[in-house]
Amino acid sequence: MITIKGLTVIIDGKIIIEDINLDIEDGEIVAIVGPNGGGKTTLVKTLLGFIKPSSGVVYIDGKSPKEFIGEGKVGYLPQKSSYERDFPVSALDVVMFGLINEKIQKSQKLKRSIEYIKYVGMEGFENHPFGKLSGGQQQRIMIARALISQPKLLILDEPSTGIDMVAQENFYEFLKKINQEKGITVIMVSHDIGVVANYVHKVVGLNRKLHFFGKPKDFFQTNVLSQLYDSDVNLVIHSPECITCQHFTPDKLLEGFKH
Amino acid sequence: MSILELLTTDFILNAVIGGLILAILLSVLSLFIYVKKWSFINVGISHAAFGGLAIGYLTGISPSITGSIFAILVGVLIGFLSRKGKFHEDISIGILLSFSMAFGVILISLSNNYNSDLFSFLFGNILTITREDITILGIFTVISFGFLYIYFQRLLYCCFDEEVAKVSGVKTDFLYYSLIVLMAIAIVLSIKLVGSILASAMMILPTATSSQVFWHYRNIIISSIIVSIFVVITGIFISFEFNLPSGSTIVMVYSVIFFVITAVKRFFK
Numbered sequence: 001m002i003t004i005k006g007l008t009v010i011i012d013g014k015i016i017i018e019d020i021n022l023d024i025e026d027g028e029i030v031a032i033v034g035p036n037g038g039g040k041t042t043l044v045k046t047l048l049g050f051i052k053p054s055s056g057v058v059y060i061d062g063k064s065p066k067e068f069i070g071e072g073k074v075g076y077l078p079q080k081s082s083y084e085r086d087f088p089v090s091a092l093d094v095v096m097f098g099l100i101n102e103k104i105q106k107s108q109k110l111k112r113s114i115e116y117i118k119y120v121g122m123e124g125f126e127n128h129p130f131g132k133l134s135g136g137q138q139q140r141i142m143i144a145r146a147l148i149s150q151p152k153l154l155i156l157d158e159p160s161t162g163i164d165m166v167a168q169e170n171f172y173e174f175l176k177k178i179n180q181e182k183g184i185t186v187i188m189v190s191h192d193i194g195v196v197a198n199y200v201h202k203v204v205g206l207n208r209k210l211h212f213f214g215k216p217k218d219f220f221q222t223n224v225l226s227q228l229y230d231s232d233v234n235l236v237i238h239s240p241e242c243i244t245c246q247h248f249t250p251d252k253l254l255e256g257f258k259h
Numbered sequence: 260m261s262i263l264e265l266l267t268t269d270f271i272l273n274a275v276i277g278g279l280i281l282a283i284l285l286s287v288l289s290l291f292i293y294v295k296k297w298s299f300i301n302v303g304i305s306h307a308a309f310g311g312l313a314i315g316y317l318t319g320i321s322p323s324i325t326g327s328i329f330a331i332l333v334g335v336l337i338g339f340l341s342r343k344g345k346f347h348e349d350i351s352i353g354i355l356l357s358f359s360m361a362f363g364v365i366l367i368s369l370s371n372n373y374n375s376d377l378f379s380f381l382f383g384n385i386l387t388i389t390r391e392d393i394t395i396l397g398i399f400t401v402i403s404f405g406f407l408y409i410y411f412q413r414l415l416y417c418c419f420d421e422e423v424a425k426v427s428g429v430k431t432d433f434l435y436y437s438l439i440v441l442m443a444i445a446i447v448l449s450i451k452l453v454g455s456i457l458a459s460a461m462m463i464l465p466t467a468t469s470s471q472v473f474w475h476y477r478n479i480i481i482s483s484i485i486v487s488i489f490v491v492i493t494g495i496f497i498s499f500e501f502n503l504p505s506g507s508t509i510v511m512v513y514s515v516i517f518f519v520i521t522a523v524k525r526f527f528k
Contacts (some may be wrong), residue, residue, distance in 0.1 A: 072428050
């Protein structure tokens with residue numbers, strides 16, 4: 001699905017990401033984790049064609065990001081905690097934005113939008129002002145907007161920003177569900193490794209360079225955390241199996257997963 | 260003189276027709292200025308038209324033409340600097356606004372053609388609207404509405420979230436600059452109504468007022484048009500009756516309505 005070879009991005013003379021090589025398979029959920037300023041958002045923006053590589057190449061289904069996006073096959077959820085409260089659109093309008101380039105009748109657009117609002121569990125909120133919805137509700141509507149064009153790739157930049165822990169876990173469960181039902185490849189940037197580890201197939205550990213690419217289990221097994229964050233790190237694992245959600249240090253993580 | 264008698268007077272009739280067309284046009288464009296938070300861009304462009312007018316006075320070319328061209332150029336430059344020049348929009352506008360005004364004042368001080376038209380340009384005189392002005396205004400309004408009919412949803416999507424709209428395949432650069440050009444021309448055309456100083460107000464007040472009552476864009480546009488029509492007609496007759504400058508009277512009526520609605524809304528909250 002996505003092939004990245006020797007990708008380096010330099011912005012204003014500063015190396016933001018350096019010599020990244022990745023192969024992401026169709027239908028995978030991949031989390032990009034790493035410290036602030038580690039290049040996570042830059043990598044996402046390069047995948048979206050907003051930033052040109054200084055060197056190296058990025059292919060999505062054998063095409064350049066711009067070509068692939070031009071075909072309307074990407075759903076994107078940007079990093080945003082909330083939208084303008086008084087932006088004058090309804091939740092239904094926002095979902096319908098996702099069909100802006102579809103050459104179908106308005107009545108069909110309306111029908112499909114209502115279906116997707118239902119799919120994300122927001123039935124009854126169609127005619128609510130979008131800006132007045134909670135962070136988690138806005139996110140679901142934005143997901144419906146991203147999914148309605150039936151993309152092959154869903155890119156989410158910090159989807160948990162501005163929503164509480166319960167809403168986050170519901171959201172990741174929901175992502176897992178759409179990945180399984182629709183076979184969409186999902187790439188998401190996240191700060192919270194402890195939470196996303198339970199829901200993703202692979203983890204990309206990025207701090208300018210690629211420090212890790214593999215299964216979440218292996219991520220915690222290696223010494224990658226301290227390399228990635230340049231210091232000793234304690235993690236909080238929010239495993240569905242973990243009743244009390246205890247604190248774990250990297251060497252106790254595997255044990256934590258068994259609970 | 261009764262209102263009906265006034266309407267039989269050519270220049271009043273022209274003022275009313277011109278005012279109504281502008282009321283409708285500016286009400287619709289106002290939505291985008293409001294959601295994009297472009298009120299300062301608007302002020303920048305309307306002041307930039309002053310520099311263009313000065314060129315007209317100095318060279319003897321029609322000030323409306325030089326004003327329009329200058330306003331469009333400055334508008335596009337503001338847009339370009341904001342998007343590509345890594346300046347915040349406010350900085351680009353602040354610099355270009357000061358430059359245009361300073362440039363205009365210097366040129367006008369050099370010109371021997373300075374006359375009372377300049378006062379009309381700054382503060383508006385709707386009673387000077389001619390049939391020719393109405394024709395130009397009408398043609399521009401039809402073109403603008405044609406553009407908005409095709410691109411309305413895409414423009415709204417860009418205003419909502421430009422990055423996301425881009426990923427959805429919307430040509431965001433084209434829409435951004437098209438909106439600036441439309442706005443610049445609309446501002447220059449509204450100068451006869453309210454003058455360059457107050458032209459920006461007519462693009463901010465309609466949506467700012469309606470959004471106090473309605474939250475959805477469709478209702479905001481409809482109510483903005485209705486209120487603007489009322490304000491323009493009332494403003495014209497009050498200014499005629501009491502011999503006041505038309506532009507300032509119209510903006511005053513609009514501002515009063517805005518403050519009353521805001522106060523009533525706060526009171527009942």
